[in-house]
Amino acid sequence: MAYTFSFPEEVLEHVFSFIESEKDRNAISLVCKSWYEIERWCRRRVFVGNCYAVSPMMVIKRFPEVRSIALKGKPHFADFNLVPEGWGGYVCPWIAAMACAFPWLEEIRLKRMVITDESLELIAKSFKNFKVLVLTSCEGFTTDGLAAIAANCRFASFIFLISQVLNLLDFNFVFELVLNKGHKFESKLCLCLVNLRELDLQESEVEDLSGHWLSHFPDSYTSLVSLNISCLGNEVSLSSLERLLGRCPNLQTLRLNRAVPLDRLPNLLRRCPQLVELGTGVYSTEMRPEVFSNLEAAFSGCKQLKSLSGFWDVLPSYLPAVYPICSRLTSLNLSYAIVQSSDLIKLISQCPSLLRLWVLDYIEDAGLYALAASCKDLRELRVFPSDPFGLEPNVALTEQGLVSVSEGCPKLQSVLYFCRQMSNAALNTIARNRPNLTRFRLCIIEPRTPDYITLEPLDSGFGAIVEHCKDLQRLSLSGLLTDRVFEYIGTYGKKLEMLSVAFAGDSDLGLHHVLSGCDNLRKLEIRDCPFGDKALLANAAKLETMRSLWMSSCSVSYGACKLLGQKMPRLNVEVIDERGPPDSRPESCPVEKLYIYRTIAGPRLDMPGFVWTMEDDSSLGLE
Amino acid sequence: MGSYESELNLKATELRLGLPGSDEPEKRSCSVRSNKRSSRESSVEESRCKSNVNSDDSTTTSDHDQESVQPAKVQVVGWPPIRSYRKNSLQQKKVEGDGSGIYVKVSMAGAPYLRKIDLKVYKSYPELLMALQTLFKCTFGEYSEREGYNGSEYAPTYEDKDGDWMLVGDVPWNMFVSSCKRLRIIKGSEAKGLGCL
Secondary structure (H helix, E strand, O other): OOOOOOOOHHHHHHHHOOOOOHHHHHHHHOOOHHHHHHHHHHOOEEEEOOOOOOOHHHHHHHOOOOOEEEEEOOOHHHHHOOOOOOOOOEOHHHHHHHHHHOOOOOEEEEEOOEOOHHHHHHHHHHOOOOOEEEEEOOEOOOHHHHHHHHHHOOOOOOOOOOOOOOOHHHHHHHHHHHHHOHHHOOOOEEEEOOOOOOOOOOHHHHOOOOOHHHHHOOOOOOOEEEEEOOOOOOOOOHHHHHHHHHOOOOOOEEEOOOOOOHHHHHHHHHHOOOOOEEEOOEOOOOOOHHHHHHHHHHHHOOOOOOEEEOOEOOOHHHHHHHHHHHOOOOEEEEOOOOOOHHHHHHHHOOOOOOOEEEEEHHHHHHHHHHHHHHOOOOOEEEEEOOOOOOOOOOOOOOHHHHHHHHHHOOOOOEEEEEEOOOOHHHHHHHHHHOOOOOEEEEEEOOOOOOOOOOOOOOHHHHHHHHHHOOOOOEEEOOOOOOHHHHHHHHHHOOOOOEEEEEOOOOOHHHHHHHHHHOOOOOEEEEEOOOOOHHHHHHOHHHHOOOOEEEEEOOOOEHHHHHHHHHHOOOEEEEEEOOOOOHHHOOOOOEOOEEEEEEOOOOOOOOOOOOEEEOOOOOOOOOO | OHHHHHHHOHHHOOOOOOOOOOOOOOOOOOOOOOOOOOOOOOOOOOOOOOOOOOOOOOOOHHHHOOOOOOOOOOOOOOOOOOOHHHHHHHHHHHOOOOOOOOEEEEEEOOOOOOEEEEHHHOOOHHHHHHHHHHHHOOOOOOOEOOOEOOOOOEEEEEEOOOOOEEEOOOOOHHHHHHHOOEEEEEEHHHHHHHHOO
16 A cells, blocks of 8 residues: 655645756656646746747646746757758747736746747736846847837846847947836846847948947936946947946946947946956057056956956057956956967966866967966866968967866866867877866867878777766767767767767768767757768657757758658658758758757747658658 | 678668668769768758768778868858857958958978967067067067167068068068068077178
8 A cells, every 4th residue: 555645735835946957847747746736836947948849838838837938949050050041940929828828927038049029029018027038149129129128127137148130220229218218127137238140330320329328327227237248349438338337336247348448447447346247348558557557456456356358459468457356267258369378378377266268279289288287276168269261270279288278177177179180199188187078079170180190080089088078968079080989979978968060970870879879868960971861760769869950961861851750750850951842852862951859849830941841640642 | 781780770670761662772863972071061052962881991091182272262151160250250350450460470490380470469569579589489689770689599580572581670560560471580690691781
């Protein structure tokens, strides 16, 4: 006889309220039916990793009391222009459904989605308690939509993370509107514009816009917490900015744009010495001693400063001005700074608390060696290419730099590294040095580059990485690779969740190894690899355990796609082909791009003309 | 071939290409462009029907032969994987001011390989000379109009537009930047000759 022991619902609910992570919440809901019921009524945050995996109604039905929702749309490779315009990712049906169902919704976070002005207006009208809007790499809206939000949302603490197209004219208009209504914002305001895709501004239109929008912040407005305008092209009114900063004691983050001159930075800093994160403007000006000492003093006054970025157009002689605060720095983003290695070394050597460094390959091996010597707490390193499309190396950055860091930084977990040469020996060393790596993304710039010493494929090197780094969650491959590397990945990559592959492999065996071996694989993205039908069809069931699979410029035939679509009703098999209907070509012809994702919502209905979802109706004829 | 087939155990799965009872078609009849090892792939719109032939010898070393260098690099879509805003930002830097960065080769007697630096990064001779000294771990000493870098171990020289080798520092900075084609660090002893011209 089963022994049943149950708390009253309220107690369980209270206990569950301490469980935040959605993974844990999902686990709770699987315990038993009553826990499922209780949990679903008190779940407040929902994360939908693929907006097409589930329908809005399904989410609403299961979780009626949601306050915060996050949605992701396009596949990751959209960041590199591999997903054609108009593919999808429309948030409109979600907003429409939630407008009725979640009147108390407070937060909407979207990544790689298309959101229209109508949706923004609907948000503004429908959610009386709306607080947070985060748009990352989104598109489809104009100032009208943003203005609607600004005009109607009283309790907002917005974070706009806009990574797409908005020209400056629009921004100024928006800001003016936002700020005219600023007095209506009763709580903290975060205004954050990051990574505009279009930095090319229509000069004529911006001439009149001297950044007066800042002066529209009413004098009574004191709640600014975060201001990030780093991607704006034109000047802002510095006097307005100074006044604004002066009256906002809660300001923690200030990321300026390139147009803010260096000699005005001290005055700005003096107004907000409580800053935790600073992005400088342009970092050069005439070399004058008083400017330097002023700057140095201003930096010294910022006792809480932990994160620095910006540093456009660096004049090296001004770098020492930050030395007084270097010992406290935990995050340094120099990935837009053209600074020679020697100056970087001087700077980095003074930052023993550094946890995160983003830098251009100007740092060179010597700089990375110094990093390894000075920054023993380093967790994350990203080295970006200064000349990615150049034919020859322009800097002395090789695999050695990464090896040095792997040797000297025992806590290093996350690596993104662009370079032009690599060896199996180096990868082996890195793997043995740093078994605690969780993210390893290596981009050898020229596709299919072999081990430069032995001229062999880099299979064994990457094999060492997956073998030794047992907690590896994310891996990106590059260089000359055969099916062998995938055998290693399938054998050892048991915790691997995301794998990115390009210009690698010889045959279906490669793909088969990954699909059959990587137990925790969620996202697989492949481009320009000779993977075809066999592995895909043989591992069809695996695809239902993953979020998505992207394959472009591979060898998967239309026939296989159809078959997969027919056999797997809980997968959407999308053929993306801009050459025209796949029916007009032989079945054996490979498709351009293939995007397969699991779904319980069935095929989507918003596809453009170049996307076909393979029917799961088995009565579908072949023509 | 045999081990490969059993790995996949195709017969055991019901998923096969084509109608039941028919064999898997091997031929691909659409347009083919099969250059597996080409490192100069162009746009992804090219349809590539690679024949799905498995080769047990996975390292097709015959394809390692370096292809003859093509004059212009064809940019592959989305490669290297850098996001647009970063690409734009790099390009912005390059087209700043008068034009693209001015990269010149720097050689030094006895050094195994050349370096390249962007003259646009520097605003004055002292900056450039500091950088060169750091890069090559050498010292130039004091510059004087009369003596050049007399007395120092090394001296910086450059080839100007006319093909002449000049001592760095003689002309105004901007003139130098616009006329410098390449740099060479020579031994101080060799530099004596330049000072006399």
